[in-house]
Amino acid sequence: ITKHLQQLDMESNGKSVRQDGKPVSTDTGPVIWGGVGCNGQHAYHQLLHQGTQLIPADFIVPIVSFNPVSDHHQWLYANCLSQSQALMLGKTLAEAETELRDKGLSEDEVQKLAPHKVIPGNRPSNTLVVERISPRRLGALVAMYEHKVFVQSVIWGINAFDQWGVELGKELGKGVYNRLVGSEEAPAEDASTQGLINYFRGRHRG
Known part of the structure; x- marks a missing residue:
């Protein structure tokens, strides 16, 4: 779905001129990337949590797995929720210092390491929960994103179809x-x- 959304959003709304020929006055057409959550945690999630840009994220997760293996799906679901929670809550300097002291680090080590463990939080995300991944639900997701792209193009006054x-x-x-x-x-x-x-x-x- 990520590749479809890349074309849908970036090709449709990656414009800098309005339909009336005048320049737009705001950013349009976000850069979109994504993938399987577990892989994302060790790829681009670091940028989402501590990068210098504010990057909204969508988490899409099913309740029912097609390949139930022990409690693997529960762990996957838990990691999805915890990533969105971390984006929201973050970690303060005081929390980082307490965490490191509880691990037995010296005060000198705490002061050196704590600033690097601070996570700003208050970073926007949506968590979209579906019963299972099926043609009907996948179609509903695509329709939702298509509607979003069209509404944005109307608000910005750009032509989403060239x-x-x-x-x-x-x-x-x-x-x-x-x-x-x-x-x-x-x-x-x-x-x-x-x-x-x-x-x-x-x-x-x-």
């Missing part, structure tokens, strides 16, 4: 291809691209 930024890359791609295969000898519009074309042509075999 992709002129993508078209420019396609147009330039024809000229780059022709230079790669040698059917066009005129140099590229910029030295950087021409240098990369020359590098390819000097080393490619086939």
Whole structure:
């Protein structure tokens, strides 16, 4: 679902000009990424918790697993809730210091390490709980996100149904291809691209 939402949101609302031709006055089209929660904990969750940018997050979790193994699903569900809880509550400096003292660290170690364990908290997230992952519920999720994207485009006054930024890359791609295969000898519009074309042509075999 993440890849679908990337196209849905970033391609639809990644615009800087309103339908009336005037520049937008706010940020539009968020950068979207995501994946399986357990993997995310060891990839980008660190950025969500302690990064310098405020990044809203959606957690999508089913109650019923299609592959019940012992209490694995309970642990997965618990980790989902605890991650959203951590984003909300965070950890203060005083809490970090107390935690480290309780672990027996010296006061010097506490003062050095505690600032690094502070988590701001108050970071927005939604936890979307579904009974199980099924075609009907997946469709409902997609419909919800589609509605969100459309409503945002109306509020911002942008057209969610064109992709002129993508078209420019396609147009330039024809000229780059022709230079790669040698059917066009005129140099590229910029030295950087021409240098990369020359590098390819000097080393490619086939």
